[in-house]
Amino acid sequence: MVHIAGFPRRITLWAGLALALGGTLTGCAPPEPEALLPGEPEASLDSQSQALSHPNGSSRTVVSRRVVYKDASGNYQAAPGFEQFRAAGASDSTLHAIRIAQVEAPSVREAIVFMTAGQKISSSGHSSGVTGQSSNWDAACDGVSCPNVLLDGRSLAMKLQALGWFPPGKTHLSVVNDNNFDHLFDSDTKQRIVNGFAQWLQAQVRPETRSIYLAGSSRGGCLVMRMAQALRANTALDGIDIYVSSFDGVCRNSQGELGTFDTKVNNPVRPWGTFYGAWATDLSAQFPRRARLHLYQVVGGQEVAPATGIRAFSAYSGATPPSTGTNLDWGWYKQTWVKWQHKEIGNPYTDPSTSDQPLVVSETIDAQLTWLDGLL
Numbered sequence: 001m002v003h004i005a006g007f008p009r010r011i012t013l014w015a016g017l018a019l020a021l022g023g024t025l026t027g028c029a030p031p032e033p034e035a036l037l038p039g040e041p042e043a044s045l046d047s048q049s050q051a052l053s054h055p056n057g058s059s060r061t062v063v064s065r066r067v068v069y070k071d072a073s074g075n076y077q078a079a080p081g082f083e084q085f086r087a088a089g090a091s092d093s094t095l096h097a098i099r100i101a102q103v104e105a106p107s108v109r110e111a112i113v114f115m116t117a118g119q120k121i122s123s124s125g126h127s128s129g130v131t132g133q134s135s136n137w138d139a140a141c142d143g144v145s146c147p148n149v150l151l152d153g154r155s156l157a158m159k160l161q162a163l164g165w166f167p168p169g170k171t172h173l174s175v176v177n178d179n180n181f182d183h184l185f186d187s188d189t190k191q192r193i194v195n196g197f198a199q200w201l202q203a204q205v206r207p208e209t210r211s212i213y214l215a216g217s218s219r220g221g222c223l224v225m226r227m228a229q230a231l232r233a234n235t236a237l238d239g240i241d242i243y244v245s246s247f248d249g250v251c252r253n254s255q256g257e258l259g260t261f262d263t264k265v266n267n268p269v270r271p272w273g274t275f276y277g278a279w280a281t282d283l284s285a286q287f288p289r290r291a292r293l294h295l296y297q298v299v300g301g302q303e304v305a306p307a308t309g310i311r312a313f314s315a316y317s318g319a320t321p322p323s324t325g326t327n328l329d330w331g332w333y334k335q336t337w338v339k340w341q342h343k344e345i346g347n348p349y350t351d352p353s354t355s356d357q358p359l360v361v362s363e364t365i366d367a368q369l370t371w372l373d374g375l376l
Helices: 012-020 083-087 156-163 187-204 219-233 342-346 357-363 365-375
Strands: 060-066 068-070 076-078 099-104 111-116 145-151 171-178 211-217 241-247 264-266 277-281 293-299 313-315 333-337
Touching: 060 068, 060 171, 076 083, 083 187, 099 145, 099 156, 111 156, 111 187, 111 219, 145 171, 156 171, 156 211, 156 365, 187 219, 211 219, 219 241, 219 293, 241 365, 293 313, 293 365, 313 333, 357 365
Parallel strands: 111 171, 111 211, 211 241, 241 293, 277 313, 293 333
Antiparallel strands: 060 099, 060 145, 068 076, 099 171, 264 277
């Protein structure tokens, strides 16, 4: 591939969540028999092992700002540059938890890159292999901002920046350390949060913008998928390529979020004795406008917390979902199954065993980068 310089490259739920994110979930029965639908679009189950190894970037320290902050009198105020969140209508107390670091914000923006961690579910922070933040990133946060947030050079955000595929000095890069896109929120609150993020991101677009890249893990994966729906529905952005990387993206099936419903597609490479699988969604129906749209979900499907039904989504084709999934490659949408735990997919540098880390990184962070490189 030739790249031309200067162009964009193409709860008890709470208790259960805390328990699951600290340990391994296993079942007590063998996996169900596999079944495929005749003629179902699929890709080789070995495809994720073909990812290239991409070099690490440099770690850097950033300031993460609250989109709604508290002034000296304790009153909520919309943070300058983030007014779109309050305008979208979510409560100030909900928005106060959302913190975003604008890593690079040049005036000329040929590309927009947006990455988000998953849901923060306890008093501690949330580490992320996507954004590069550590588990104690929020230790110094106050009512206005979080200074000195360190982004690990091994993260997707820092690796992508080092690769320079989107024009250096002409790319707006933001990382969301806490999106507060809570799985348990009602549908209306979630929609207001999605609207706030989508409207804020659209405000970063300039006449010269040609590419938007979104990436997120867990609840962040669902958020970027829903943001992509809003962006692709906006005909004013039809000339812009939209790329989305989801790492075991989790949408709430009981609310029909992203079209998910109560049919589980079993993970074809799940470890023996587990029940890894993902909630089915007819993703084609969720994205009726697919020109210049490119989506990739790496999915494991481990239940995030025991007996909660919280798990990732899986696309399917045909009249009904298959009992057991396959890797998919529809041109505009790609999906690969992995055997890793939910937390390992989102945190491949900290949560897998030392011996497993290289393979987990290859099948998550580097797999997404290899996919993106093939499109740019």
